[in-house]
Amino acid sequence: MNLEIPLITPVSLKYYNKARIAKNDTYYRALDIRLCLEKISNDLLLQFFSSDEQTKWNKLTLHDKLKKAETFMDPDIVNNIINTKIIGNNGVHEGEEANLKPEDIQHSLNSIQEFSLEIFLAYFKKFGFFHPNDSWVPVIFSTLPPIYRVKILKKYFQYDKSIHIIDKLAMALLKSNMIEESYSFIKYCLENKYLNEYEYYNFLEKLNILEEKLDKLPISQNFVDSKKNFNNLLDSIPENERDSFAILVSMILNG
Structure with a gap:
């Protein structure tokens, strides 16, 4: 504990x-x-x-x-x-x-x-993931270590199968070192027509490039990394909501 x-x-x-x-x-x-x-x-x-x-x-x-x-x-x-x-x-x-x-x-x-x-x-x-009035929410979400983003995005994908969510989930899987699953996921999206072939091969190329640079990417792995990234983004959060989202992020990372 x-x-x-x-x-x-x-x-x-x-x-x-x-x-x-x-x-x-x-x-x-x-x-x-x-x-x-x-x-x-x-x-x-x-x-x-x-x-x-x-x-x-x-x-x-x-x-x-x-x-x-x-x-x-x-x-x-x-x-x-x-x-x-x-x-x-x-x-x-x-x-x-x-x-x-x-x-x-x-x-x-x-x-x-x-x-x-x-x-x-x-x-x-x-x-929605990209609500225009709350565009800062997915930014704060991005400060979480990728394994937590995977947990949420896997569930949210059942409600929103847009290319933007496919991108977020595929990248989060890769950054969580779930490399094989990230490739399997975009193949699944192609087979179920959530992606066309052009989009699929673009994702394939993107995953290949990121995989080669995976050990050099600035990925949050723990509470300290996420807290630092979160604090750097505080100005993007409306002042009256900062405490609540700070607690929410902390509650996730402390579990």
């Missing part, structure tokens, strides 16, 4: 600092989890609902806010995150006496990662 890197939220930073010096570090990590779930629910999940539902949002409990995500997410993933919320509740309500085990926190972090990836997927399904 990685307790060295906090989920990014200024409010919970004090709990992270305590976790580094306190014996019961899982307690402070649980508080961190709870605060991040609240931030994501209030700033990101809210965007998926009508203006009428948004006006009632603050009256809902965190449980009910997360439960509403079942309308656009896999119910199993939502159920897992609700169980994770319970871990956070134990930390909040029972204090340092909460009987939390490191494996409880690790399971919670895994659920948070899965949930956060689904938020990106849901966002693209609702607004």
Whole structure:
């Protein structure tokens, strides 16, 4: 379990600092989890609902806010995150006496990662990958290590088989060292007429060139790389959305 890197939220930073010096570090990590779930629910999940539902949002409990995500997410993933919320509740309500085990926190972090990836997927399904008013979202998405981009793009490809998404997924596969699968994927797209022959051979050439330079490409491989790339792109994110997407990226990388 990685307790060295906090989920990014200024409010919970004090709990992270305590976790580094306190014996019961899982307690402070649980508080961190709870605060991040609240931030994501209030700033990101809210965007998926009508203006009428948004006006009632603050009256809902965190449980009910997360439960509403079942309308656009896999119910199993939502159920897992609700169980994770319970871990956070134990930390909040029972204090340092909460009987939390490191494996409880690790399971919670895994659920948070899965949930956060689904938020990106849901966002693209609702607004499209290249939404003109939010062109910065795929830019932020690109800061994630390619293995995470593969997870999201494989699911999103079922909804959008455009050449742009084929390109994003093929390149992410290659950069994840899933080289054989990247070539198989574009062949699959040709066979199913998502690509014509001209497009297919263009992709083939592009993959060949990138494969030769793979060890020289500036690819994010870990939290530190992604955090650096993310910080370099902060100016492209509307100021009122920076904290939420910073937390979202952190929640994925900390899983």
